[in-house]
Amino acid sequence: MRELVFALEYEPGCNRVADTLADHPDARIRSLSLHATAESLWRVDHAVGDATALADIEDTFLTADYYADCLAADDCGATQTTRVLDHTNDTLILYSYWERTSDCASVPHIALEHLGDGVLFETRHEGRHYTWRLIHSGEGDVGAFFDDLETAVGECARMEMLRTAETESPGGEPSDGGSELSPEQDAALRAAVEHGYYESPRAVDVGELADHLDVPRSTLTYRLRRAEQQLAKRYVADERLPERPSSAL
Template sequence: MREFTFAIEYEVGSDPIMDVFIDHPSVVAHSLDGFVTEDRFWRIERISGPRSALDRIEEIRFDDTCCGESVTERDCDATRFHDVLERSSNELVLYTYLTDIRGCESVHTLAGKHLPRGLIFETRRRESTHWWRILMRSDEKVGVFYDALGARLAAGLTFRMGHLRDASGWRQDSLATVAMPEEQEVALRAALEAGYYETPRETTLDEIAAELSIPRSTLSYRLRQAEAQLARRYAGGDEGNRWLE
């Protein structure tokens, strides 16, 4: 298997779904997509973030007048089916199936046109960036796909190349997200960006707390809660049992 990776950057107002990610920096999404041809594909996407952002994404997805797939100026004409597989206050899992796609220029349809059958996509979205990883049996026509994608991008979208190489293995956690309250995520991101987890540490809890305008004790509590969730996700041993429940 070969893998091709790239990213597409979105300016504000260029895509309704991506606008939600831009407006809510704590929102993150991972998807697994397959059965890709020129006229059909499916996707399972796990999104974590505040309730208001999840509500907006769900609203857009279920609005058949809103495309949300095309990367050109031309919206996709297709038969759409969406279903909510899981929903909580801070996590949303959506199933999407598009068929009878006509006149559409999306990453999926362009890949289905130029690349071999049996494609698998892994994607990640955060803020203004949508990252893509395509697994394929052969990269014989990947140059044609690259040229077609780059030449057709709508105004406000920018292509950023990743790599083309032998697939580096299956990312079994590609749909795994850690859903945590927004205040915990804000604290964790602030600590990461300030270098709190570097060795040696580049900042202190007091400095981060002052930056966030919260008490040191509150910051410490939020970080402990966030770290506990990350540890459970990484080392928890009974995730597989959910298949048997």
């Protein structure tokens, strides 16, 4: 089995969910379940944030002109239904069903075309960053998948590859390359160290560092957070590895 992890960074005005989350930096949405056939897609999403953020997220899902996962630049004429399954002060759970048309495109449907049936999808949406994790059989044409995805996204979003590797082995140990930082994450982390972002007190804040790197503040924050997450997981995993016995003299 193979794992693909990548992120779409949406430009303003291209995705209403991304625009809403950009207005609420502490809110996020993750998929609890996501399934697709050639003609349809249905999913359950879990959103967290303050009361105002969740109200805005609910309104976005219920009133969007067309389904948020559709990559079409204009209204594609698809039929979509969204229902609120639960809404508390800090949690929102949404069910969405989408029947696509010939003008529709989405990550799951492009994956089904090039990677085959049985693909597993996991998503996380923070700000303008929409991270996808795909688990597939290893068959199919990954290059064609990304070529078609890039064409479908067009100028609405920038695609960033985060990881491609074998999935975890039965023993639970990640295979080689599964915890590598993407080039963008590596560059962000190195710049943060070099410019004193991790000093105490900090020599630069995230806004100043973003200006220096000529990237949006939200983009830099996202890359640093993901890099820190990878390094923390790697550190803990290394701690769990049994010590090798010393060779006998």
